[in-house]
Amino acid sequence: MVVVVQRDACVGAGQCTLVAPDVFDQDDDGIVLLLEPEVEGALLEAANKAARLCPARAIAVSAQ
Amino acid sequence: MTTSSTEIENAMSNTAGCPFHARSLPSDGTPLAPSPRFAEWREQGAFVPLDFQDGHEGLVATRYDAVVSVLQDPRFSMLPARMPVGPATLDEPKSEGAAAAVPLELPGDLDEAAQASELLNLLTLDGAEHSKLRRAVTARFTVRQARSREPWIRDMIAGEVARIRGSKDVVDLWHDYAMPISARTHCHVIGIPPQKYEDFVELFVEPSTAQQKYDFIRALLEERRNDPGEDVITDLLNNPELTQIEIEGLLRLLMGAGRDSVAYLIATASVALLTHPEQMELLRSDVEGVRPAVEEFMRAGSMFVTLFARTATEDVEIEGTIIRAGTSVAVSPVAANRDPAHWGENPEQFDVTRDAFGHIGFGYGIHGCIGQQVARVEIREAITALLEGFPDISLVSAEQLEPHPFAHPVAVYEAGEVLVRLTTA
Numbered sequence: 001m002v003v004v005v006q007r008d009a010c011v012g013a014g015q016c017t018l019v020a021p022d023v024f025d026q027d028d029d030g031i032v033l034l035l036e037p038e039v040e041g042a043l044l045e046a047a048n049k050a051a052r053l054c055p056a057r058a059i060a061v062s063a064q
Numbered sequence: 065m066t067t068s069s070t071e072i073e074n075a076m077s078n079t080a081g082c083p084f085h086a087r088s089l090p091s092d093g094t095p096l097a098p099s100p101r102f103a104e105w106r107e108q109g110a111f112v113p114l115d116f117q118d119g120h121e122g123l124v125a126t127r128y129d130a131v132v133s134v135l136q137d138p139r140f141s142m143l144p145a146r147m148p149v150g151p152a153t154l155d156e157p158k159s160e161g162a163a164a165a166v167p168l169e170l171p172g173d174l175d176e177a178a179q180a181s182e183l184l185n186l187l188t189l190d191g192a193e194h195s196k197l198r199r200a201v202t203a204r205f206t207v208r209q210a211r212s213r214e215p216w217i218r219d220m221i222a223g224e225v226a227r228i229r230g231s232k233d234v235v236d237l238w239h240d241y242a243m244p245i246s247a248r249t250h251c252h253v254i255g256i257p258p259q260k261y262e263d264f265v266e267l268f269v270e271p272s273t274a275q276q277k278y279d280f281i282r283a284l285l286e287e288r289r290n291d292p293g294e295d296v297i298t299d300l301l302n303n304p305e306l307t308q309i310e311i312e313g314l315l316r317l318l319m320g321a322g323r324d325s326v327a328y329l330i331a332t333a334s335v336a337l338l339t340h341p342e343q344m345e346l347l348r349s350d351v352e353g354v355r356p357a358v359e360e361f362m363r364a365g366s367m368f369v370t371l372f373a374r375t376a377t378e379d380v381e382i383e384g385t386i387i388r389a390g391t392s393v394a395v396s397p398v399a400a401n402r403d404p405a406h407w408g409e410n411p412e413q414f415d416v417t418r419d420a421f422g423h424i425g426f427g428y429g430i431h432g433c434i435g436q437q438v439a440r441v442e443i444r445e446a447i448t449a450l451l452e453g454f455p456d457i458s459l460v461s462a463e464q465l466e467p468h469p470f471a472h473p474v475a476v477y478e479a480g481e482v483l484v485r486l487t488t489a
Contacts, residue, residue, distance in 0.1 A: 031199075031202070053422055
């Protein structure tokens with residue numbers, strides 16, 4: 001599965017980095033960085049949780 | 065069951081002009097046992113009618129999905145800043161904090177620049193203007209930044225533990241422990257030097273005028289201009305995109321926002337544990353469990369009965385309900401955090417082993433709490449230190465176990481006095 005982030009929409013709440021630190025990080029300004037654009041298994045589960053928690057809906061996980 | 069727009073309109077027209085049917089926020093709840101009215105409202109619909117102080121008939125979102133939908137929908141604005149009718153809301157906010165964050169009217173006797181700063185409040189802005197100001201301060205509130213503060217926070221808390229240990233037999237956990245921990249962390253992250261801590265408490269924890277606050281902020285900025293550090297003030301002073309008015313407005317908001325609420329959460333989590341000894345023992349036997357338990361403290365002990373209301377800028381349909389343009393919607397973290405449709409069985413139960421991520425305790429959406437990663441560290445370390453430092457701690461009394469008027473027009477619970485005996489001796 002493919003992860004896409006919208007850095008423009010990000011508000012730097014850090015939920016993604018907290019629940020899926022292997023998939024997401026924050027840059028020096030707090031804005032989301034995508035570490036793993038393709039995820040399966042436990043990473044997919046974590047990425048999905050991050051997408052659900054993201055207060056700005058800036059994360060999408062999809063088949064392509 | 066979904067409430068149709070017709071039902072809402074009927075309900076609202078039925079209540080119009082009849083004070084006996086007016087819907088106001090219920091007064092018969094406490095932080096850890098909110099009013100049963102919230103459960104009734106959730107049963108009735110995703111949105112139910114609510115009266116606002118200016119006579120407006122709006123709605124309150126009670127179900128988790130509805131709350132999340134409103135908070136992340138850009139078609140809702142923070143303006144106008146309407147406040148719901150609540151039980152015996154106090155005439156004057158007792159202390160700075162959430163209420164001061166949205167000035168319904170400008171405080172008198174403010175100089176012109178301060179008036180301009182006051183109007184640039186992050187919590188009343190939407191869109192690009194909000195985004196520019198919020199992004200100016202996100203850098204100091206990342207997960208990594210919060211982790212880098214851990215050693216400092218732990219040391220500071222060890223000092224507070226030593227202080228209460230040596231002071232007296234019975235202490236007020238809110239006033240003597242939670243409040244100083246929160247205020248000191250606030251100063252540390254924002255960049256208020258330790259020698260100004262007492263002044264900060266006097267101006268921003270005790271009552272003072274808005275002009276006094278701006279005078280403090282301006283003197284502080286002058287002092288820090290040639291004295292950079294690892295803090296918010298340094299970032300603001302180095303940001304070429306910000307005006308002086310924007311910097312002062314941001315600091316006015318940041319110095320109040322979150323400080324009372326972190327202290328509240330530490331106090332309320334303590335009360336939750338002291339009144340649930342089996343949960344307390346569970347964490348004491350495995351303090352690593354405090355990290356995820358912070359989410360449950362936030363869920364079960366949310367401070368905000370409702371957040372600042374959002375107003376629809378156009379007709380919006382959510383969960384089958386049409387919310388007409390101009391309608392204000394109060395969203396209730398307290399109700400959403402106990403919605404069985406989201407949390408499953410026993411949402412009323414305080415359970416430190418629950419996966420409570422996704423709670424609305426820090427709000428949600430673009431106005432969600434910016435300091436939440438630092439807050440998590442503060443609450444975790446404060447509770448861990450209590451568990452480890454005072455194996456015989458017991459509750460003497462807690463004001464928050466009885467219903468009290470909400471602390472601010474925006475409807476938040478107050479921590480109140482939390483008296484504990486630290487040792488059995």
